[in-house]
Amino acid sequence: MTQLPLTSAGSDANYLRNNPVLTSILFPALTSAGDFDLTGNSHLSTINFNSLISVGSIQVSQSLISSASFPVLRKANDLAYIYNNSLSTISCPVMDTLGSLQAIINSSLASVSVPALKSAASLVIGNTSSFTSFAAPLLNRITGQFAVSSCPNFTSLSLPVLSTVGSFGIITNPLLTSISLPVLTTMSGDCIVTGEYKFFYIFYKWNDKFHRVKF
Numbered sequence: 001m002t003q004l005p006l007t008s009a010g011s012d013a014n015y016l017r018n019n020p021v022l023t024s025i026l027f028p029a030l031t032s033a034g035d036f037d038l039t040g041n042s043h044l045s046t047i048n049f050n051s052l053i054s055v056g057s058i059q060v061s062q063s064l065i066s067s068a069s070f071p072v073l074r075k076a077n078d079l080a081y082i083y084n085n086s087l088s089t090i091s092c093p094v095m096d097t098l099g100s101l102q103a104i105i106n107s108s109l110a111s112v113s114v115p116a117l118k119s120a121a122s123l124v125i126g127n128t129s130s131f132t133s134f135a136a137p138l139l140n141r142i143t144g145q146f147a148v149s150s151c152p153n154f155t156s157l158s159l160p161v162l163s164t165v166g167s168f169g170i171i172t173n174p175l176l177t178s179i180s181l182p183v184l185t186t187m188s189g190d191c192i193v194t195g196e197y198k199f200f201y202i203f204y205k206w207n208d209k210f211h212r213v214k215f
Contacts, residue, residue, distance in 0.1 A: 007029050007030060007031055007032075013034065013035040013036075013037055014033065014034060014035065014036050014037070015037045016036070016037070016038050016041070017037050017038060017039045017040045017041060018039070018040040018041070019040075019041050019044075020041070020042050020043060021043060022041045022043065022044055023043050023044060023045055023046065024044070024045065024046035024047070024048075025038065025041075025044065025046070025047050025048070026046070026047075026048040027048060027049055027051075027052070028048050028050055028051060029051055030049060030051055030052055031051050031052060031053045031054075032052070032053060032054045032055070033052065033054075033055050033056065034055075034056040034057075035055075035056040035057040035058075035077075036055070036056075036057065036058045036059070037059050038058065038059065038060045038061075038063070039059055039060065039061040039062060040061065040062050041062070041063055042062055042063070042064070043064060044060075044063040044064060044065060045063070045064040045065055045066070045086075046065065047060070047063075047065055047068070049070055049073070050069075050070075050071055050072070051072060052070060052072065052073050053072055053073060053074055053075070054073070054074060054075040054076070055073065055075075055076050055077070056076075056077045056078070057076070057077050057078035057079070057080070057099075058076070058078070058079050058080070059078075059079075059080040059081075059082070060080070060081050060082075060084060061080075061081070061082040061083045061084065062082075062083050062084070063084050063086075063087075064084075064086050065084055065086060065087055066086050066087060066088055066089075066108075067087065067088060067089045067090075067091070068081060068087065068089070068090045068091070069089070069091045070091070070092045070095065071091075071093060071094070072094060073092050073094065073095050074094055074095055074096060074097065075095065075096075075097045075098075076092075076095065076097075076098055076099065077099040077100075078099045078100045078101075078102075079092075079098070079100070079101045079102070080100075080101075080102040080104075081102070081103045081104070081106055081109075082102065082103075082104045082105060082106070083104075083105050083106070084106045084109075085106065085107045085108060086108055087106045087108060087109050088108045088109060088110050088111075088130070089109070089110065089111050089112075089113070090103060090109070090111070090112045090113070091111075091112075091113045092113070092114050092116075092117070093113070093115055093116065094116050095114055095116060095117055096116045096117060096118050096119075096138075097117075097118070097119060098114070098117055098119070098120040098121070098123075099120070099121045099122075100120065100121050100122040100123070100124075100144070101114075101120065101122070101123050101124070102122075102124045102125075103124070103125045103126075103128065104124065104125070104126045104127060104128075105126070105127045105128070106128050107128065107129050107130060108130050109125075109128045109130055109131050110130045110131060110132055110133065111131075111132065111133040111134070111135070112125060112131075112133070112134050112135070113133075113135045114135065114136050114139070115135055115136070115137055115138065116138060117136050117138060117139050118138050118139060118140050118141070119139070119140060119141040119142070119143075120139065120141075120142050120143075121142070121143050121144045122142065122143075122144035122145040122146070122166075123136075123142060123145075123146050123147075124145060124146075124147045124149075125147070125148050125149075125151065126147065126148070126149040126150055126151070127149065127150045127151075128150075128151050129151070129152055129153065130153060131148075131151040131153060131154050132153050132154060132155065134148070134154075134157065136159060137160055137161070138161060139159055139161065139162055140161050140162060140163055140164070141162075141163065141164045141165075142162070142164065142165045142166060143164075143166055144166040144167070145166055145167045145169070145189070146165050146166075146167070146168050146169070147167075147168075147169035147170070147171070148169075148170055148171075148173060149169060149170075149171040149172060149173070150171065150172045150173070151173050152173065152174055152175065153175060154173045154175065154176055155175045155176060155177055155178070156176065156177060156178040156179070156180075157170070157176070157178070157179045157180065158178070158179075158180040159180070159181055159184075160180065160182060160183070161183060162181055162183065162184055163183050163184060163185050163186065164184075164185070164186040164187075164188075165184065165186070165187050165188075165189075166187070166188050166189045167187075167188075167189030167190045167191070167192075168187060168189075168190070168191045168192070168193075169190070169191075169192045169193075170192070170193045170194075171192060171193075171194055172194070172195060173195070174195055176195075179193070
């Protein structure tokens with residue numbers, strides 16, 4: 001267990017990674033921080049950022065966490081959750097500004113909830129067999145990519161106030177019956193909506209470098 005009473009952390013990267021017996025990371029008083037790399041902690045089941053208001057980036061991969069909850073987080077540059085097969089929910093109830101969110105290959109992830117989010121650079125959810133719900137009722141603008149790919153139980157998408165998006169990809173979601181974008185007026189990039197399997201690349205930025213994942 002790692003528990004620290006920090007209230008702020010530096011703007012550079014904070015590394016807590018590749019610790020095979022680490023089970024919990026607790027920062028209950030932390031309100032602001034730079035980047036966190038929490039990758040490769042194969043027995044990590046608990047992360048506490050309950051006081052975090054602003055953060056640079058958080059990446060979590062290959063862990064045992066069951067939820068990613070940020071009850072007071074308002075601003076984040078990047079959130080990335082990759083290969084966390086016990087993760088079932090991502091919840092940021094008050095966050096209104098986001099750079100990018102990537103939730104990729106988290107087999108138990110059922111829902112992503114960002115009810116206060118108004119703008120984002122990119123939102124990507126992919127290769128997630130349990131995914132059924134994406135809630136972003138106030139989301140108005142996505143400057144880059146929005147994609148949901150290879151989520152076999154995803155049935156409907158509604159973004160009621162989204163007016164602007166860069167590229168839009170809905171790929172290989174065989175139960176999808178409804179897409180509602182009633183006020184969308186501007187799309188600056190590609191639009192791909194298909195039930196057929198095809199190679200689909202998503203791009204995300206982490207630690208000032210662009211990465212590419214092929215589905």
